[in-house]
Amino acid sequence: MRAWTLDEFGLENLNLREVPTPTPGPHELLVKVSAVSLNYRDKALVDGIYAPEKMPKGLIPVADSAGVVAAVGDGVTKYRVGDRVTSHFYSTWHDGPWLPEYADFQMGGPLNGGLAEYQILGEDNVVPTPSTMSDSEASTLPIAALTPWFALREYRGLKAGDSVLVQGTGGVSIFAIQLASALGARVIVTSSSDEKLARARELGATDTINYRTTPDWAGAVLDLTDGQGVDVVLDVVGGDRLRDSIRAAKGNGLVAVIGFLEGQTASLDLMDLIWHQTHIQGIAVGHLRSFHDLVRFLDEHTINPVVDSVFAFEDAPRAYEKLAEGAFGKIVISTP
Numbered sequence: 001m002r003a004w005t006l007d008e009f010g011l012e013n014l015n016l017r018e019v020p021t022p023t024p025g026p027h028e029l030l031v032k033v034s035a036v037s038l039n040y041r042d043k044a045l046v047d048g049i050y051a052p053e054k055m056p057k058g059l060i061p062v063a064d065s066a067g068v069v070a071a072v073g074d075g076v077t078k079y080r081v082g083d084r085v086t087s088h089f090y091s092t093w094h095d096g097p098w099l100p101e102y103a104d105f106q107m108g109g110p111l112n113g114g115l116a117e118y119q120i121l122g123e124d125n126v127v128p129t130p131s132t133m134s135d136s137e138a139s140t141l142p143i144a145a146l147t148p149w150f151a152l153r154e155y156r157g158l159k160a161g162d163s164v165l166v167q168g169t170g171g172v173s174i175f176a177i178q179l180a181s182a183l184g185a186r187v188i189v190t191s192s193s194d195e196k197l198a199r200a201r202e203l204g205a206t207d208t209i210n211y212r213t214t215p216d217w218a219g220a221v222l223d224l225t226d227g228q229g230v231d232v233v234l235d236v237v238g239g240d241r242l243r244d245s246i247r248a249a250k251g252n253g254l255v256a257v258i259g260f261l262e263g264q265t266a267s268l269d270l271m272d273l274i275w276h277q278t279h280i281q282g283i284a285v286g287h288l289r290s291f292h293d294l295v296r297f298l299d300e301h302t303i304n305p306v307v308d309s310v311f312a313f314e315d316a317p318r319a320y321e322k323l324a325e326g327a328f329g330k331i332v333i334s335t336p
């Protein structure tokens with residue numbers, strides 16, 4: 001089969017090669033990959049800044065994939081040849097609290113990912129592809145959709161009438177808008193672009209704030225909510241702006257710490273935190289059981305992922321460059 005392999009760090013060292021097609025072992029599926037989608041981590045990993053010490057030479061990268069079962073190993077009971085499946089990121093995290101050993105079993109590094117014609121996935125490392133989605137659309141789900149779903153449902157049980165603040169219009173945030181809106185929540189979105197904010201409204205955002213022209217977006221959230229703040233902040237920005245997320249959250253509200261676009265360390269105003277009695281919750285994608293719940297929800301609500309662009313398999317490096325340039329929605333690479 002053909003596969004892209006990362007022979008050294010750096011996009012120039014991503015090479016298209018002929019490699020042996022793997023054979024499924026017990027409880028494993030051989031999946032004919034139809035599409036993969038890129039996340040921030042996939043680019044960081046190629047650049048050598050995402051746990052570089054854990055990445056094997058010759059890794060087949062890209063965490064998120066969707067495809068069709070081409071063969072099954074001994075003992076497989078959950079899927080059959082011809083079934084459409086979507087990969088699960090933390091391959092050994094099925095339910096319950098996160099454990100440190102799960103870190104070594106992430107798809108797309110340290111484990112081989114989906115940027116190949118075929119891929120081995122455990123039968124407990126996939127979900128059925130939502131019936132309402134193409135494989136290209138489904139390939140966007142494993143990280144970008146499960147992450148906000150996990151925060152909203154597992155840690156807050158978000159319900160109609162609650163309010164959510166979503167930062168920016170990247171992959172995680174667009175899914176957050178769609179999911180929170182389908183759950184009946186009020187969704188306040190920030191962006192650097194009025195045009196993107198208009199598109200966010202079409203996806204279900206109820207209120208929008210341009211964080212370039214309104215740098216005190218936390219103050220704007222308080223104005224919009226009669227000084228109360230929101231039930232949940234999905235924080236993808238990180239850095240010292242985390243203190244603004246705490247300001248923007250309701251008393252006893254949840255700040256889900258997801259991203260670190262502005263930095264991986266933060267200084268906090270502890271008095272703000274204490275007065276607000278804020279729950280600060282780190283989020284690391286999510287487990288398989290929650291992914292199954294998400295698939296059912298997406299099917300019931302016919303939510304279609306927003307795909308910015310689709311690249312041919314042979315043009316995979318261009319897709320990484322496009323990710324670095326910025327996109328509205330997800331970047332997909334389709335596999336012949």
Ligand SMILES: NC(=O)c1ccc[n+]([C@@H]2O[C@H](COP(=O)([O-])OP(=O)(O)OC[C@H]3O[C@@H](n4cnc5c(N)ncnc54)[C@H](OP(=O)(O)O)[C@@H]3O)[C@@H](O)[C@H]2O)c1
Nearest residue numbers: 040147168169170171172191192258259260261283284285
């Ligand atoms: N913890 C987890 O499980 C998990 C899972 C997925 C992603 N992440 C992390 O979450 C972050 C976002 O990931 P992503 O894939 O959604 O990224 P992305 O698609 O690259 O989104 C980036 C968007 O964030 C917005 N943004 C950038 N800087 C900002 C700032 N200073 N203030 C407000 N918004 C800003 C911009 O939106 P506008 O163009 O609209 O301004 C930009 O388009 C990354 O740090 C990623 O590593 C974590």
